[in-house]
Amino acid sequence: MAAHSSDPIIAIATAPGRGGIGVLRLSGSDLAAYAQALFGRALRPRHAYYLPFRNLSGEPMDEGIALYFPGPHSYTGEDVLELQGHGGPAVLRRVLEDCLERGAPIGLRLARPGEFTQRAFLNDRLDLAQAEAVADLIEASSAAAARSAMASLSGVFSAEIGALSARIVKLRMLVEATLDFPEEEIDFLEKYQAAQRLGEVADALDGVLRTARQGLVLREGLHVVLAGQPNVGKSSLLNALAGDEVAIVTPIAGTTRDKVVQQIHIEGVPLHIVDTAGLRDTDDTVERIGIERSWAEIARADVILHLQDARSPGDPLDADIARRLPPGAPVLAVCNKADLLAEAARAALAGTVLVSAHTGEGLDALRARLLTIAGWTPGSESPWLARERHVHALEAARGHLRTAAGHAAQSDQVLDLFAEELRLAHEALCGITGQFTSDDLLGEIFSSFCIGK
Numbered sequence: 001m002a003a004h005s006s007d008p009i010i011a012i013a014t015a016p017g018r019g020g021i022g023v024l025r026l027s028g029s030d031l032a033a034y035a036q037a038l039f040g041r042a043l044r045p046r047h048a049y050y051l052p053f054r055n056l057s058g059e060p061m062d063e064g065i066a067l068y069f070p071g072p073h074s075y076t077g078e079d080v081l082e083l084q085g086h087g088g089p090a091v092l093r094r095v096l097e098d099c100l101e102r103g104a105p106i107g108l109r110l111a112r113p114g115e116f117t118q119r120a121f122l123n124d125r126l127d128l129a130q131a132e133a134v135a136d137l138i139e140a141s142s143a144a145a146a147r148s149a150m151a152s153l154s155g156v157f158s159a160e161i162g163a164l165s166a167r168i169v170k171l172r173m174l175v176e177a178t179l180d181f182p183e184e185e186i187d188f189l190e191k192y193q194a195a196q197r198l199g200e201v202a203d204a205l206d207g208v209l210r211t212a213r214q215g216l217v218l219r220e221g222l223h224v225v226l227a228g229q230p231n232v233g234k235s236s237l238l239n240a241l242a243g244d245e246v247a248i249v250t251p252i253a254g255t256t257r258d259k260v261v262q263q264i265h266i267e268g269v270p271l272h273i274v275d276t277a278g279l280r281d282t283d284d285t286v287e288r289i290g291i292e293r294s295w296a297e298i299a300r301a302d303v304i305l306h307l308q309d310a311r312s313p314g315d316p317l318d319a320d321i322a323r324r325l326p327p328g329a330p331v332l333a334v335c336n337k338a339d340l341l342a343e344a345a346r347a348a349l350a351g352t353v354l355v356s357a358h359t360g361e362g363l364d365a366l367r368a369r370l371l372t373i374a375g376w377t378p379g380s381e382s383p384w385l386a387r388e389r390h391v392h393a394l395e396a397a398r399g400h401l402r403t404a405a406g407h408a409a410q411s412d413q414v415l416d417l418f419a420e421e422l423r424l425a426h427e428a429l430c431g432i433t434g435q436f437t438s439d440d441l442l443g444e445i446f447s448s449f450c451i452g453k
Contacts, residue, residue: 008034009111010099012092013452019087021064024096025452026108027116031079034106035068038099043068043081053085055098062091076116077123114449118442121434128434128445129158129390135449136219136385144268145218148385157215157384160208161432164397167201168426175419194418195408202401209394215386217374221263221270224370225298227325228307229317230278233336236357237307238262238275241367259297266367269376274301279321301329303373310335310349330373338362393428400425 008028014021028034035043039051048067052060064085074080085095100108114135121131133152140146151157171194226234242262260275276297277290298304304325308318313335325331335349339356346354353369355362404421407414434442 008103008106008108009115010096010103010108011111011116011452012096013082013116014087014092015450016089018089022085022087022092023452024083024085024092024099025111025116026081026083026099026103027074027076027078027111027119028106028108029071029078031068031081032070034103034108035066035081038102039066045070053083053095053098055094056102061094061098062086072123072125075125076119077125078119111451112447113451114446114453117449117453118446121442127155127158128442129161129432130155131434132387132445133157133385134453136387138450138453141221141263141270142218142265142268144382145270145385148215148218148382152215152384152386157386157390158433160211160384161429164201164205164208165426165429167197167204168422168429171197171201172419172422172426175415175422195405198401198405198408202398202405205394205398205401209391209398211382211384212386212391212394213375214382215384216388216391217269217376218382219385219387221272222370222374223272223274223300223302224305225274225276225301225303226305226307227276227279227294227298227321229280229315229321232278232307232309233357234275234278234307235260237305237334237336237355238273240357240360240363241273259293266371267376269371269374271370280317295324299326303370304329304331306331306333308333308335310337310341310354311345313349332369332373334366390432393432397425397428400428 006029008026008031010024010026013023013025026034032042039049043049043066045068048065050063050065052063054060062085064083067082067084069075069080069082071078071080083095083099085091100110102108117126117131117134120126121128126134130153133149137146137149137153140149175194226238228234238260242264259277262273262275264271264273274297276294277287279291279294282288282291306318306322306325308315312318322331322333332353334353334355336355336357338346338354338361339359341349353362353366355366357363400421404418404425407418407421
């Protein structure tokens with residue numbers, strides 16, 4: 001995203017396609033005169049006007065609601081004008097082009113993705129974590145994720161970060177006020193119980209980090225790949241977990257030639273389940289390409305479900321597959337077709353994940369194991385969503401606090417190193433809410449937003 005500019009901007013704020021209502025949103029430093037020229041009358045702030053949307057020739061293009069929000073009391077902190085008309089693509093495009101033509105003298109241009117929310121951030125209407133929550137709320141794939149995104153947008157996550165930052169700042173003030181008196185370093189650490197205070201802050205940060213990891217799982221979910229030799233029931237298991245016939249199932253080995261992806265939710269946590277081609281040696285060119293793609297998908301997995309036929313424990317091909325699985329992701333061995341087992345055979349498989357895609361036996365236990373691998377506490381719900389960069393920032397802050405604790409514990413304590421680690425921890429936390437954030441990071445974040453937000 002280019003550097004921030006003060007040009008007035010406009011975009012269609014509703015999703016592409018036909019709908020009952022379509023919204024055009026404008027933002028700029030002074031839109032009162034533009035709005036009056038557009039409608040031939042002044043618009044009172046925060047009042048809805050039902051009127052025709054006419055072009056330069058006076059021909060009505062549509063009719064609907066006009067709303068004017070003068071800055072700074074608006075979404076972006078600038079003047080905002082919203083036109084709510086009919087949701088047909090042709091009529092929206094026609095009104096948009098007319099608005100751009102009329103706005104040429106004031107430099108009106110199309111908004112870039114996320115530019116409205118970027119302006120809200122730059123004008124202190126939202127901090128960066130709240131701005132990211134806007135996109136997360138739009139993209140939420142479950143009710144739980146939507147609730148947590150709304151909490152982030154309301155400032156719950158930012159308040160947690162602010163409380164941690166305030167405690168570190170207070171300790172920094174005490175340390176840096178003492179730096180001019182190096183002979184009193186040991187007295188300072190004892191007098192103000194610096195080590196104890198630092199430990200309390202670190203414990204609080206660990207709690208926020210645990211919640212952030214939960215929030216990250218709720219936002220991004222897990223990439224779960226079903227791997228195994230042909231005909232062990234991978235497609236059947238995918239269908240059973242999805243509750244729908246999303247994959248073709250036949251008794252013919254090698255039916256699945258390419259991956260099939262289905263998103264499911266377990267306690268609100270999104271899981272992206274990928275069914276892959278059966279792994280075996282083959283001379284079939286098409287099947288071999290599918291197997292190569294299967295291994296590529298396995299290499300990207302967050303979790304690998306190594307599915308095996310419960311009737312053939314210790315199968316050499318299963319053992320060979322297990323040896324070739326990449327070491328990076330957790331591997332969960334799952335024995336399918338439990339409904340075809342005799343009781344004695346069941347006893348021999350005690351302690352394994354035993355399921356039947358046909359009857360549904362063991363699926364709840366499998367779902368629970370997947371949540372455990374994800375680090376999700378069953379029955380819990382993250383109070384806010386988090387992103388990977390938030391988790392990395394919290395981990396960096398925790399590392400600096402641990403280093404500071406190491407300086408405090410040394411007999412030859414060096415107070416300036418202690419203070420520096422506190423500063424770095426504080427800076428890492430402030431990066432979450434955007435107090436210390438590079439323009440490159442801002443561009444990366446806001447460019448992922450939809451146009452009109």
